[in-house]
Amino acid sequence: MSAPSDGLRGVVVGESTICDVQAEGKLYYRGYPIEVIADHATFEEVVYLLWYGKFPNVAEYAAFKREIAANAALPEGVLPILKSIPATANSMDALRTVVSALGMFDPDQGDNSPAANLRKALRLQARVVTAVAAIERHQQGLEPIAPCPSLGLAANFLYMLWGKDPEPLYVETIDKDLILHADHELNASTFAARVTVATHADLYSGAVSGIGALSGPRHGGAAEDTMNMLLEIGELDKVDAWVRPKLTGEKRTPIPGFGHAVYRAPDPRSNTLRDVSRRLGELHNDTKWYDMTVAIEKIVDELSNTAERLAAGKQGIYPNVDCFSATCYYEMNLSVRLYTPIFVMSRMSGWCAHMIEQYLPGQRIIRPRAEYVGTHDLPWVPIEQR
Ligand SMILES: CC(C)(COP(=O)(O)OP(=O)(O)OC[C@H]1O[C@@H](n2cnc3c(N)ncnc32)[C@H](O)[C@@H]1OP(=O)(O)O)[C@@H](O)C(=O)NCCC(=O)NCCS
Known part of the structure; x- marks a missing residue:
């Protein structure tokens, strides 16, 4: 048996053609650099790319969007279940x-064939957006708003939240944010989804x-956590006093929105959202949250990426994808x-792409081993004598 690993760091558990995350700060979906995708594609094009391995042509894109729109409404039976959830949940x-x-x-319940899995993936993708908006409205004591068939997923999400045509920069922000979070190789949740369907459980279980x-x-x-930290700090001039002790005490406290389990360089997703966050702040003539995040970044860099720490083999600490997505969301009043x-x-x-890949022929059930470090052959003690 191989040596026990530290959180499976560096362990390769299988092959995939979906996503490549490189420690030196590079990310590819199906071979395309994330920066290029974020600049040019829509989220629906990215979903198609992840599931079919290529970007759609004009006809394929139109058909895919039509299918998403046709499947976006929640089935009637699900609404009472959603409404029975405590608003405080x-x-x-x-x-x-x-x-x-x-x-x-799902009409394909019980059918885990490749064609049924693609149909289920499409329903999951279309309906999860509707579900998130409906749950938020339920928590606000409001009735759900049905999806608008002429809107893409990003615009529809905001429309279903607020019931009005969303600001174009908000739609662009959500679309880019959805693209940047779409997949990230075997992150914890994708691994969990793959482990689940490797037993040939269905896509919903995954x-x-x-x-x-x-x-x-x-x-x-x-x-x-990043936003809660910013709210707790409250003001730009309080950033230094809040952050510095966290990184200079005997034990460093991780700053939310910074650091990554794989990247040892800046997260390639963070720059796009940094730019959008600044533009959103400028739209509202208030860049406070953006400015605070940039101030935190400077202190984290000063105290984490020192020559001594890096020479001692410590990892560089940079903003990750969640750092500026937090301020983007807040600036849109979400x-x-x-x-x-x-x-x-x-x-x-990404989960659906990986689950579809996990269902390919030849994929085995995922069953690692643990090194047992307990005792053996203990004597039986009757309950009265314990
Ligand atoms: C993502 C995360 C869990 C990765 O953890 P990891 O790879 O196991 O890294 P470790 O916890 O072993 O940290 C390694 C070193 O980097 C430092 N470090 C890691 N994340 C840090 C952060 N967010 N802020 C400051 N220092 C950090 C640690 O203090 C440690 O230094 P030390 O050995 O001198 O104590 C971790 O960076 C983290 O908790 N980040 C904040 C939460 C977050 O933003 N998560 C989203 C990730 S996309």
Whole structure:
């Protein structure tokens, strides 16, 4: 058996053609650099790319968007389940429940063939956006708004939240944000989804596993934590006094929105959102949250990326994708509880791509080993004598 690993760091558990994450700060979806995709593609084109391995042509794109629009409404049976969820519930718990319920209303339930899996992926992707908006409105005591068939996923999300045509920069922001979060190789939630469907459980079970794994603050919850940190700090002139002690004490406290388990260089997704966050602040004549984040970045860089630390083999600490997505969401006035569910809307595309790949012939059940470090051959002691 191989040596015990530290959180499976560096362990390659299989091959994939979907996404390449490189420690030196490079990210590719199906061979395309993320910066090029974020500059030119729409989220729907990216979903198609992840699932079919190529960008759609004009006819394929139009048909794909039509299919998404035709499947975006929540099945009638799911609405009472959604409305029975306490308005005070954690939004990721609520989303996990609704996505689980969606599986029971899928007409392909019980069919895990490649064609059925693609149809299920499309329904999951289309409906998760509707579900996130409906849950948020339910938490605000409002009725859900049905999806508008003429809008893409990003615009529809904002329309279903607010019931009005969204500001173009907001649509662009959500679209770019969805693209940048769409896939990231074997991150914890994608691995969880793949492990689940490797047993030949259905895509909904895999999606629910993914949502559970993504909900933690070390993974999808980081944008929420980043914003809560900014709100706690409150003002630009308080940043230094708040951040510096966290990185200079005996034990460093991780700053939310910074650091990454794989990248040892700046996260290639963070620059696009940095730019959008600044533009959103400028649109509102208030760049406070953007400015605070940039100020935090300077201190983290000064105290983490020193020559001594790097020479000692410590990793460089830079903003990750959640750093500026937090301020983007806040600048659009989205509830902080929506941040992680928005991540789900995006990562659903990557989970589905990976689950479809995991279903390919020849893929085995994922079954690692643990090195047992407990004791053996203990004597039986009757309950009265324990
Ligand atoms: C993402 C994360 C869990 C990766 O953790 P990891 O690869 O296991 O890295 P480690 O926790 O082993 O940290 C390695 C070193 O980097 C430092 N470091 C890691 N993340 C840091 C952060 N966010 N802020 C400051 N220092 C950080 C650690 O203090 C440690 O230094 P030390 O050995 O001197 O104590 C971690 O960076 C983190 O908790 N970040 C904040 C949460 C977040 O934004 N998550 C979203 C990721 S996309």
